[in-house]
Amino acid sequence: DTGVSQNPRHKITKRGQNVTFRCDPISEHNRLYWYRQTLGQGPEFLTYFQNEAQLEKSRLLSDRFSAERPKGSFSTLEIQRTEQGDSAMYLCASSVPGLDLGEQFFGPGTRLTVL
Amino acid sequence: GESVGLHLPTLSVQEGDNSIINCAYSNSASDYFIWYKQESGKGPQFIIDIRSNMDKRQGQRVTVLLNKTVKHLSLQIAATQPGDSAVYFCAENIGLSGGYNKLIFGAGTRLAVHP
Numbered sequence: 001d002t003g004v005s006q007n008p009r010h011k012i013t014k015r016g017q018n019v020t021f022r023c024d025p026i027s028e029h030n031r032l033y034w035y036r037q038t039l040g041q042g043p044e045f046l047t048y049f050q051n052e053a054q055l056e057k058s059r060l061l062s063d064r065f066s067a068e069r070p071k072g073s074f075s076t077l078e079i080q081r082t083e084q085g086d087s088a089m090y091l092c093a094s095s096v097p098g099l100d101l102g103e104q105f106f107g108p109g110t111r112l113t114v115l
Numbered sequence: 116g117e118s119v120g121l122h123l124p125t126l127s128v129q130e131g132d133n134s135i136i137n138c139a140y141s142n143s144a145s146d147y148f149i150w151y152k153q154e155s156g157k158g159p160q161f162i163i164d165i166r167s168n169m170d171k172r173q174g175q176r177v178t179v180l181l182n183k184t185v186k187h188l189s190l191q192i193a194a195t196q197p198g199d200s201a202v203y204f205c206a207e208n209i210g211l212s213g214g215y216n217k218l219i220f221g222a223g224t225r226l227a228v229h230p
Binding site: 004033035040041042043044045048056091093103104105106107108109 | 149151156157158159160161164204206217218219220221222223
């Protein structure tokens with residue numbers, strides 16, 4: 001499968017615990033995005049990487065959230081001291097710059113449930 | 116501010132009928148729009164896009180119409196099939212400094228196709 005992959009697909013944790021999600025973009029896609037999606041809503045932009053550089057962060061990304069893309073390939077999103085409000089689907093997308101204005105290819109998401 | 120919304124949360128159609136999903140946007144400076152389809156448990160999947168210098172674009176069984184005067188976007192699906200059942204999002208592409216972009220999604224419309 002050459003699409004965007006995300007692990008784990010589901011994560012259940014207790015409030016206050018730390019969680020980390022991984023995203024593997026499509027090979028050679030230098031742009032990587034994280035979004036959060038709550039039930040019944042569209043995805044909301046969280047952050048953007050071009051290669052290993054994090055170039056944009058949403059105000060939704062509180063201090064408890066951190067994202068990395070150390071080698072410009074896979075990315076991780078960590079949430080510290082999880083809260084029930086963090087329960088959502090976390091989506092990763094990747095793209096390449098080009099004439100199509102950067103169509104984004106989404107992964108299947110990681111569904112987080114905070115108890 | 117920027118916002119993308121949808122007129123109807125749920126649309127039920129008979130198999131074989133045509134479907135029309137509507138979307139309103141508020142940022143008159145937006146120049147690129149995308150329709151995504153999201154099936155249960157999956158990430159959004161690109162369907163079709165349109166630039167603001169166009170008012171219509173056709174794909175396979177899908178047509179997107181853009182009315183910049185009233186800031187309205189629609190997705191038409193011809194001969195709707197059970198496999199078209201999903202949530203449909205319109206997204207507004209926001210260009211950021213550095214030449215990259217982020218997507219602003221609406222809340223989505225659920226399309227239910229009945230035999």
